[in-house]
Amino acid sequence: MNQLFNVITTIGVALLIVPTVCLANGKILATPGVSQVEGSGGGGLVPWAQLAGYATEDEIAISAFCTRATVQDFQLDTCGAQVNFYDRLELSYAEQNFDVEPLSTTLSQEIFGAKVRLYGDLVYSAWPQLSLGIQYKALDSDDIAFALGAHDNKGVDIYLAASKLHLGALAGYNLLWNATLRYTEANEMGLLGFGGPNGNGGIQGEVSAAVLLNKHLAVGVEYRQKPDNLGLNESRWRDVFVAWFPNKHVSVTMAYVDLDTIAALPNQDGWYVSLTGYY
Amino acid sequence: MSRFTISSISNFVTNIVIILLTFSVFSCSSIKESAEQQTLYQALGQQQGIERLVNIFIKKLGQDKQIFPYFAKASVSHFRQGFISHICEASDGPCQYEGDNMVDIHTGMNINEADFNRVVELLVLAMEEAGIDYPIQNKVLAKFAPLRGEIIKI
The missing domain is CATH 1.20.5 (Single alpha-helices involved in coiled-coils or other helix-helix interfaces)
Known part of the structure; x- marks a missing residue:
C-alpha cells in the first residue's frame, strides 16, 4: 500500500512538473527497452544506455512499472517510476520489497536514480549510445544486513552503459546489445546492505542481448556480475526474457531468472514478470 | 584379410x-x-513492387496530420519518382538515384527526431501493407538509416 502510494506520489509530482506536455511518443516502438529491477530504464536486471520512455529531444516522458520475481526462497516486488527529460536526463524512483521466506520477513529498500545520455542514438548513431547513471540506495530494513556483516545500509552505484541496435543484422532481424560497467558496494543489490568482511565491491560487468522477432516482440538474455562482500557465495544473475510491446503505452516482460546463490541458499531460480506503463 | x-x-x-x-x-x-x-530488390517485388510501396507510402504521408505539413508544398510526382529510384538503387536494383541530395532537399525543413521517426513508422506501415516481410523491412531501413544526419535539424 505504502509502495503504491509512493508510485502515485512520484507520478503526481512528475505530472505537476510538466503541466503542458503532451504524450511523448517520438521514439520507435520498443526502442526504450523496459524497466529494470532498480528502477532505471533497461532490460530486467541491467540498466541500459537508453533512457526510459518514448521522449525524444523536445519531449518529456513519464513511465511507471511494477515487477515481481519469485525464486525458491525469496520474492522481490519492485514498483517505481521514471521521468525522461528530452531524452537527455532520466530520473527514477523504485521501492523494493524483498520477502525472505525462511525468516518470514520482508526487507525494504528505496532507490533514487539519475541517468544522463552522453552520446549517440541507439538506432542511428555510428557508435553506440552511451550513458552515465547513478543509483542511490537506502535500505530501510537493515537488521539482517548488519547481522550478516554488512558495513552500511546506504550506498551509491555508478554505471556507464553502451547500447546499440543493429537494423537487420541477424538475417534481417534487429539485434540489440547493451554492455554496462557498474561500480557498486551493494550486497544483493543493496537488500543485504553494502560492503562486508570480504571487501567493498568494485567494478562489475553486465551485458544484455536481444533480437526483435517483429516490431512488438523481443527475446533476449542478460548477465549481471555481482561482488561477494559478505562471503556468502553471492553469485552472478542471469535471465532469458520475452518482452512484448503491443503499443507505446504499455510493455510486458516475462523472464526465467537464474539467481543462483542468495544469502548462502543455492539454486535460486524462477520467474519474473514486469509491467510498464508509458505516458 | x-x-x-x-x-x-x-x-x-x-x-x-x-x-x-x-x-x-x-x-x-x-x-x-x-x-x-x-533478395532486397527482388524481395521488394522489383520495379513494380517498389512503385506500389511508394504509392502506399505517399498515401500514408498525406493522411498523417503530423507529417503532411512537410509535404504540403512538395510536388508529389517529383517525390514519387525520386523515392522510387532511391529505393531501387539502395536495394541494388538496376537504377541510379539522380535526384537532389538529402541535405538540399531537407534544408530549412527543421525536421526533429520525433517527426523523422514518425516517417520511419509510416514507411514500416506502408511496407507491411505492401506485404513485405519483417526481415526485408529491416534491411530497407538499414539502407536509409545512415542518411538521418543529412535530413534532420537542418
Missing part, C-alpha cells in the same frame, strides 16, 4: 557420406547466398 576388407569398405562408405554432406552443405549455402544477394 576379411577384417581389412570390412574396414576398407566402412572407410569408403564413411568417405562418401562425408563428401556428400560437405557437398550438400556447400551447395545449400551457395544457393542461399545467391538468393540473398538478390
Whole structure:
C-alpha cells in the first residue's frame, strides 16, 4: 500500500512538473527497452544506455512499472517510476520489497536514480549510445544486513552503459546489445546492505542481448556480475526474457531468472514478470 | 584379410557420406547466398513492387496530420519518382538515384527526431501493407538509416 502510494506520489509530482506536455511518443516502438529491477530504464536486471520512455529531444516522458520475481526462497516486488527529460536526463524512483521466506520477513529498500545520455542514438548513431547513471540506495530494513556483516545500509552505484541496435543484422532481424560497467558496494543489490568482511565491491560487468522477432516482440538474455562482500557465495544473475510491446503505452516482460546463490541458499531460480506503463 | 576388407569398405562408405554432406552443405549455402544477394530488390517485388510501396507510402504521408505539413508544398510526382529510384538503387536494383541530395532537399525543413521517426513508422506501415516481410523491412531501413544526419535539424 505504502509502495503504491509512493508510485502515485512520484507520478503526481512528475505530472505537476510538466503541466503542458503532451504524450511523448517520438521514439520507435520498443526502442526504450523496459524497466529494470532498480528502477532505471533497461532490460530486467541491467540498466541500459537508453533512457526510459518514448521522449525524444523536445519531449518529456513519464513511465511507471511494477515487477515481481519469485525464486525458491525469496520474492522481490519492485514498483517505481521514471521521468525522461528530452531524452537527455532520466530520473527514477523504485521501492523494493524483498520477502525472505525462511525468516518470514520482508526487507525494504528505496532507490533514487539519475541517468544522463552522453552520446549517440541507439538506432542511428555510428557508435553506440552511451550513458552515465547513478543509483542511490537506502535500505530501510537493515537488521539482517548488519547481522550478516554488512558495513552500511546506504550506498551509491555508478554505471556507464553502451547500447546499440543493429537494423537487420541477424538475417534481417534487429539485434540489440547493451554492455554496462557498474561500480557498486551493494550486497544483493543493496537488500543485504553494502560492503562486508570480504571487501567493498568494485567494478562489475553486465551485458544484455536481444533480437526483435517483429516490431512488438523481443527475446533476449542478460548477465549481471555481482561482488561477494559478505562471503556468502553471492553469485552472478542471469535471465532469458520475452518482452512484448503491443503499443507505446504499455510493455510486458516475462523472464526465467537464474539467481543462483542468495544469502548462502543455492539454486535460486524462477520467474519474473514486469509491467510498464508509458505516458 | 576379411577384417581389412570390412574396414576398407566402412572407410569408403564413411568417405562418401562425408563428401556428400560437405557437398550438400556447400551447395545449400551457395544457393542461399545467391538468393540473398538478390533478395532486397527482388524481395521488394522489383520495379513494380517498389512503385506500389511508394504509392502506399505517399498515401500514408498525406493522411498523417503530423507529417503532411512537410509535404504540403512538395510536388508529389517529383517525390514519387525520386523515392522510387532511391529505393531501387539502395536495394541494388538496376537504377541510379539522380535526384537532389538529402541535405538540399531537407534544408530549412527543421525536421526533429520525433517527426523523422514518425516517417520511419509510416514507411514500416506502408511496407507491411505492401506485404513485405519483417526481415526485408529491416534491411530497407538499414539502407536509409545512415542518411538521418543529412535530413534532420537542418
